[in-house]
Amino acid sequence: MSSSLHLLIAYADSPAPECRRASQDLALPQLERLLGRLAPADGDHGSETDFSPPHERALARHLGLPARPQGTTPWAAWEQSRTPAGAQGQAWAFVSPCQWQVGMDQCVLSDPAQLRLDEAQSRALLALLAPWFEQDGITLAYDQPTRWLARGALFADLATASLDRVLQRDVRPWLADSAAARTLHRLHSEVQMLLYTHPFNDARAAQGLPPVNAFWVHGAGALPEPPAATTAPEMPTTLRDAALRGDWRAWSEAWQALDAGPVARLAAHVAQGGAARLTLCGERSAVSWHTAPRGLGRRIQSLLRPQRFASVREQL
Structure with a gap:
């Protein structure tokens, strides 16, 4: 099996009304395909008032650092x-x-x-x-x-x-x-x-x-003792940059570019038997999926009721 990859996407969604309007017709076929192949891993549920945003907490966990919502990750x-x-x-x-x-x-x-x-x-x-x-x-x-x-x-x-x-x-x-x-x-x-x-x-x-x-x-x-060295996840910044500017048209276009680029590459990696992890972060929470063995019943369920990004957004 090939090496494990981790794609961590910040500002995958926002509660801003302008974001909701900009994404009404957003089509992300590669992301939908990838979600159908991965199993839910874990979630990190928080608030928009947490000092540490979800993507920083997710990165801290990946690196072995304290992932605290109150803003004390060193x-x-x-x-x-x-x-x-x-x-x-x-x-x-x-x-x-x-x-x-x-x-x-x-x-x-x-x-x-x-x-x-x-x-x-x-x-x-x-x-x-x-x-x-x-x-x-x-x-x-x-x-x-x-x-x-x-x-x-x-x-x-x-x-x-x-x-x-x-x-x-x-x-x-x-x-x-x-x-x-x-x-x-x-x-x-x-x-x-x-x-x-x-x-x-x-x-x-x-x-x-x-x-x-x-x-x-x-x-x-x-940091009394640094964590063991580990490879950082792939963490695109295009959604973040557009969201922080409040440019939701650019945010929607950035999502489409991510879907055709890093997301498509991760989906192909998984299709070839590679281990992978996907973490989507909003302004409140983060949700992760990973490659895991799936029984026949679970595979049939994913075909009949595939997880869609529209439902995932409600968790972010």
């Missing part, structure tokens, strides 16, 4: 554990510089990618903010233009909302709420005041670029 610590110099047992978090658009009754976090920060600008901004964080025992280090690493004891048990949860949304329901988070709340205010009239943003404005006026902490926690 993603940054896991990332550090994979580097030669990664310090075990320390508490880490990701810090993403971003823009908060403050209105009369909400404060919306724009996608950090829209800032168009390059490495030089990101490093300059990090150097500007690092002393403020250092005063509270937080050490910042560069990782990517829109994602830095932060090390500090306050991240050990801090529940933080995934960046996917808060993109293009009001940040207030997603702010960490604990004694440890008070330090971050103060830092939020200090950073906003510092950057409001800083030459760093003046230079960006002269280039027609949006200001950086905030940051978002996510992926916090400590």
